[in-house]
Amino acid sequence: MIPGRLRPGGPQVAPTVPSSPNAEAARFSVLVAASRATGFVRMLAGFAVLGTSTQLGNVVQSANLVPTLLFELLAAGALGAVFIPMLVDEERRFAGVAGEFRSRLAGTVLVYLGGALALVVVVALAARSGLSDYLLGNVAPGDRRQAQLLSTYLLWWFLPQVFAYLANAVAVALLNARGRFWAGAVCPLVNNVVVSVSLGALALLRAGDVSLPLSDGEKLLIGGGFTAGVVAMAAVPLWDAVGHAAPIGRPLPPRSDELGRLARAAWWAVLFLAPAQVPMLAILPLTNSVDGHTQVWILTWQILLLPHALLASPIYTTRPPPCRRPINVDAEAFGELAGSSVRSVLTTGALSGVLLAALSPQVAQAVSIGAAADSTGAVAAAVAGLRSGSRPTRCG
Amino acid sequence: MTLVRVSYATSDARTPALTAVVVAVAAVVGFRLVDVLVEGDGRVGAFALVWSTTIAAGAAVWRCACATCWAADPSCRGRGFAGAVWRSLRRGRPPQRWD
Numbered sequence: 001m002i003p004g005r006l007r008p009g010g011p012q013v014a015p016t017v018p019s020s021p022n023a024e025a026a027r028f029s030v031l032v033a034a035s036r037a038t039g040f041v042r043m044l045a046g047f048a049v050l051g052t053s054t055q056l057g058n059v060v061q062s063a064n065l066v067p068t069l070l071f072e073l074l075a076a077g078a079l080g081a082v083f084i085p086m087l088v089d090e091e092r093r094f095a096g097v098a099g100e101f102r103s104r105l106a107g108t109v110l111v112y113l114g115g116a117l118a119l120v121v122v123v124a125l126a127a128r129s130g131l132s133d134y135l136l137g138n139v140a141p142g143d144r145r146q147a148q149l150l151s152t153y154l155l156w157w158f159l160p161q162v163f164a165y166l167a168n169a170v171a172v173a174l175l176n177a178r179g180r181f182w183a184g185a186v187c188p189l190v191n192n193v194v195v196s197v198s199l200g201a202l203a204l205l206r207a208g209d210v211s212l213p214l215s216d217g218e219k220l221l222i223g224g225g226f227t228a229g230v231v232a233m234a235a236v237p238l239w240d241a242v243g244h245a246a247p248i249g250r251p252l253p254p255r256s257d258e259l260g261r262l263a264r265a266a267w268w269a270v271l272f273l274a275p276a277q278v279p280m281l282a283i284l285p286l287t288n289s290v291d292g293h294t295q296v297w298i299l300t301w302q303i304l305l306l307p308h309a310l311l312a313s314p315i316y317t318t319r320p321p322p323c324r325r326p327i328n329v330d331a332e333a334f335g336e337l338a339g340s341s342v343r344s345v346l347t348t349g350a351l352s353g354v355l356l357a358a359l360s361p362q363v364a365q366a367v368s369i370g371a372a373a374d375s376t377g378a379v380a381a382a383v384a385g386l387r388s389g390s391r392p393t394r395c396g
Numbered sequence: 397m398t399l400v401r402v403s404y405a406t407s408d409a410r411t412p413a414l415t416a417v418v419v420a421v422a423a424v425v426g427f428r429l430v431d432v433l434v435e436g437d438g439r440v441g442a443f444a445l446v447w448s449t450t451i452a453a454g455a456a457v458w459r460c461a462c463a464t465c466w467a468a469d470p471s472c473r474g475r476g477f478a479g480a481v482w483r484s485l486r487r488g489r490p491p492q493r494w495d
Contacts, residue, residue, distance in 0.1 A: 283427050381438050384441055385441040386448045387448070
């Protein structure tokens with residue numbers, strides 16, 4: 001525990017956390033809606049421009065997923081489940097030194113997680129050819145060579161994105177702990193706009209051609225454009241954090257009890273989020289074996305998540321701070337608050353399941369556009385498969 | 397995800413983590429089976445079916461665990477699903493729902 005002066009009277013509510021989670025959730029929903037709407041446009045643009053009749057779409061989508069999976073596998077659990085709750089908890093318990101604590105915790109996360117990620121990125125960059133072999137090893141031999149060359153090139157651009165994800169996550173956590181949610185809700189919008197513009201420029205250059213190989217300029221447009229989007233996404237909360245969150249402080253010493261406590265608390269969170277990424281890592285080589293199927297898989301997953309993202313994620317993003325307040329004081333109040341959150345999320349899950357079941361043929365027809373016009377059957381099959389578990393998925 | 401956050405708020409980090417491991421193993425095995433057995437456009441649909449079904453089953457188990465542990469006995473916080481079920485059985489009453 002970082003030394004500090006305990007607030008008089010025991011646990012108290014931090015004044016910086018909004019008093020009405022419902023109002024905050026409503027404001028958050030509006031911002032998330034804008035981000036998700038642009039995210040859907042981006043996904044459709046990728047589907048239509050990269051197409052489903054060659055390996056182009058599969059290669060770009062699977063290479064672009066690698067840094068996200070690495071980050072989720074290694075760092076996201078520790079950040080999401082430990083970092084934010086600890087920030088809120090410490091701010092509630094201590095007076096005067098909460099700012100110092102936030103600074104040191106942020107510095108600790110950046111230095112130690114950043115160091116671990118740097119090591120992983122260096123190894124992954126050195127092994128990028130092997131990574132491409134793993135992702136695309138099941139592709140038909142005639143197409144495999146060009147697909148692997150493009151994937152290896154794109155991984156140069158995409159793998160370092162994990163550092164932007166880390167900076168983004170720390171800044172958003174610091175802001176959320178202060179009750180500021182807008183930057184975290186809006187930053188995906190910036191990423192979506194930059195990537196959509198890059199895809200639009202690629203469409204102009206390629207004029208509907210989705211064959212491999214790409215020219216150097218076209219590869220640069222994809223690698224540079226997608227990475228620029230992620231960097232811009234991280235810049236939004238960083239900019240807001242400069243004015244409204246504590247500065248980055250000195251990290252905790254490597255052998256300190258505090259660091260050990262953080263690591264122990266993070267362990268189960270990492271064990272929770274890491275297995276969630278394993279099925280995605282396992283399925284990419286399988287979907288890549290058929291032209292366009294990785295594109296279809298990712299697009300339909302996003303379609304399934306859309307209602308959930310619009311309606312449920314504002315609830316579970318804005319509820320945790322209040323959820324943590326009563327547990328130390330009143331178990332019944334905690335049960336009431338947590339139960340109402342679960343019921344809200346289940347309701348949105350039921351709604352999205354019903355909508356998806358009713359509209360799946362129309363959805364498949366609507367998204368199969370441009371160079372992906374012949375993918376209606378695959379999209380309809382994937383939507384039908386996903387909708388079967390859509391209700392409980394919201395719960396998890 | 398809501399249950400994950402609530403789970404950590406009650407210091408029960410093991411239930412979601414262990415459920416996630418089981419779900420991941422089941423999904424990977426299911427994907428491998430589909431890869432061998434299904435071809436054509438239905439293949440990606442079968443992958444989706446495996447994915448959604450395993451997540452759904454995991455979430456159902458998890459919800460049961462949450463309801464059992466936290467409502468039946470608030471003192472079970474941090475001791476996980478198995479401990480709550482054991483205490484419920486020992487007392488001769490079924491686990492209670494919490495919402």
